[in-house]
Amino acid sequence: MTDARTLVLVIPHWPTIAAGVAYNCPAAVMHMNRVIDATPAAVEQRVVPGIRRREAQRLCPNLEMIDDNEARNARRFHLIVAALESVTPRVEISAGGWCSFPTQGPSRYFGGDQTLAQLVAERALDALCNTLGVTEVPRVIKPRVGIADSRFTACLAAFPKNLPLIQIVAPGTSSQFLAPFPVDTLGNKDSPLVDAADLIDVFRRLGLRTLGDVASLPSDHLLARFGSPGLLAHQLSLGIDGRTPQTHLISDVVTEESEIEPPTDRTETAVFLAKALAEEIHKRLSSEGLACARVLVEVESEHGEVCSRYWRHEHQFTPTAITDRIRWQLEGWCHSTTGPTGRLSLVRLVADEVVPDDGRQLGFWGGEAFIDERVVRSLTRIQGMLGSDAVTVVEHREGRRLSDIEQRVSLAVTGFDPDRSVATPEATAAPWPGRLPAPLPAAVFQQTQQLIVTDAEGQPVRVNGRGQIGGDPAHIQGELLGSHLIVGWGGPWFLDERWWDPARKHRQARFQLLLADGTAHLCVVQSEEWWLEASYE
Incomplete structure (x- = not known):
């Protein structure tokens, strides 16, 4: 299990910042007809994360609502990450507005955790001001930094609701720090148990209200009753990451690279090539019963410029999820002021951290956490009988008319993966005057x-x-x-x-x-x- 101290940087309200809305205007970012983020002006009107779209419209009739776009969030986070490259080259991006890195080397170099945290906060704040084109930002969106013995603990230390902008959990005190947090925090988006809502619900019904309550139980009892998710919940509550990197089990370093011939200035060409590399890495790891949890993506231009990023997944990467990260990284790099001056010439992927491939985890309630693979196999057989275009899925796009907004596309083109997200081109993020207000008719x-x-x-x-x-x-x-x-x-x-x-x-x-x-x-x-x-x- 990893016990290296970790720094986590969080920029509050990043989805609204990435959407380009002014923080002094009432606006909210929506996902599945629920508010997931809101500007301070909207919060003053009681528009808070979790409420439904219609309730938000009732509370604030002039509320501007923007659909969440994971690709946009990650792409515009590029400038923030670039500002930290002088501190450490091992910044790991989990999502837009959220990154981390191990502190052992940087903390020793800069003179301790407090000095390192202050430096990271200042660099991130300067980059945020440059992104927004201002000289100062309100406290509610200032970068927050947490340092602790585990990544999960550091995430909670940097949690936006905490008052200090910098919070450092002393070594060996993670369990005491975590004890008062509600058990619901096990399901935060930064947690390996983000998909374990049923387990957390059972904890609540059993009277386990806080992480301290979970940590007080014998680990073997949780393992016997709830399986590996129960054991992981116990480890997280104690301030242990609970995931064992298995790099020593790989016969050799899993690296795939390919030159782009001829070099191209089209990101989609590089992404298409990188997809094959991601599938090859997934295949090689699967043959040894492993999966990738952290991947290093490196892209070079014909002039020797390199863009290198670490991407982390709280569970394990699929080939499609890796491909999405490559696309976000390329779009962020190519559209930034520090982008390449030449065409793209090489793509390299490195499985930097691998974990045991635990496959599909059945909960004790009899359900499955992810899409049943049998559905995919059945649809594939239908395609074989009726043709590759016979099975279609709905893809959300932009436009004014209903026929423009939702279009049916072939399953063969999109794939069928629970981690897949539709990457809408930047050019379609237009105001579309005359379009229908949300929600759209069912x-x-x-x-x-x-x-x-x-x-x-x-x-x-x-x-x-x-x-x-x-x-x-x-x-x-x-x-x-x-x-x-x-x-x-x-x-x-x-x-x-x-x-x-x-x-x-x-x-x-x-x-x-x-x-x-x-x-x-x-x-x-x-x-x-x-x-x-x-x-x-």
Whole structure:
């Protein structure tokens, strides 16, 4: 088990910083229709992480909501990490706004943990100010540093809710420091038990409220009752990382590299090549019953410039997850002021830390933590029978119309991996004037249904060429919906696309209509006719 002291750097509210919103404006970052981060101005309106999208809109009607983008978070964290390279070359990136490194060498070189922590905080603050284009930032988003005997403990020491910006846990005191923390912290995003919500729920129902309660139990009892997750929870509660690097078990250092011939200035070309390297590393480790937990990604340009980054995974990397990190690293490097002056010429991957491949872990409740591999095999067989394009998945993109935002793409192109995330190109992160506000309707009809919408006087409701409505919608009638009173409506969201192209021009106005029976629908007006396009659930 690792017992090296570790420094963790956290920049609070990084998802909102990476999204480019001003911290003095009410804004929130959303994931799966829940708030995961909010600006200080939004928090003042009681918009806090965990609440649903509709509740956030109710509390703050002028709230700007941005979808979370893991690639954007990691890409824009490049400048912060680059500022720490003069302190140590072994900065490990876990996610955007969150990195760590072992302190043994740097602490001795700079004169102790306190001096090292102060230096890292200052370097990160300067880089953050440069990123935002300001000379000072409010305390709530200033970098925070924690140092402790384990990475999990250091993460909690740097936790944004702690008052001091720098917190150092003295050697040998991790268990006392962790004891008062609630048991829910075992499921933090920085924890190896991030996917063990069921285990943590059982702990609560058993009366184990704090990490001290978990640490007080015999480890063999937790192992017998809950398996390896129970033992890991006990180790984390004691301030032990609980993961044993297995580098000594590998027959040789697992390194894969490939020259890019000819050199390219397209990041996707390098990523495509690196994907094959990631799959080869995964294959070599799997043959020895191992998996990669920390990977070193190095990219060189034809002028000899090198971008080197360590990436850490709290569980274990899949080839797709490694490929995503390579893409984020390349995009961050190539779009920075210190980017390469030449084309990309070489990609190198090194499995820097490996752990035993524990495969699929069944919980004692009978469930599985990840997507059942049998589903993947079944879909693969269907592809073999019906063709590679027969199985499709929904991919989220950007745009104004529903058909633009969600598109079906072949499973053969996207893969089927629980760690996979769709990397939306930077160019699509546009304001998209005229787009529908979130949340989007859940049921989208393949064929639109014609409607009759009238005002209180029984006259048809029309929309002119400037998107101005002629009367308030009061009544709706359609074959699918029947006849209903309209008790609320929103819009119009007017679209006038490609007006210069007679063959491809598109003009319509969209409305959200709330009916007396409590249902809500998305309707469009086009060529003076009303159509039912989708319904909310």
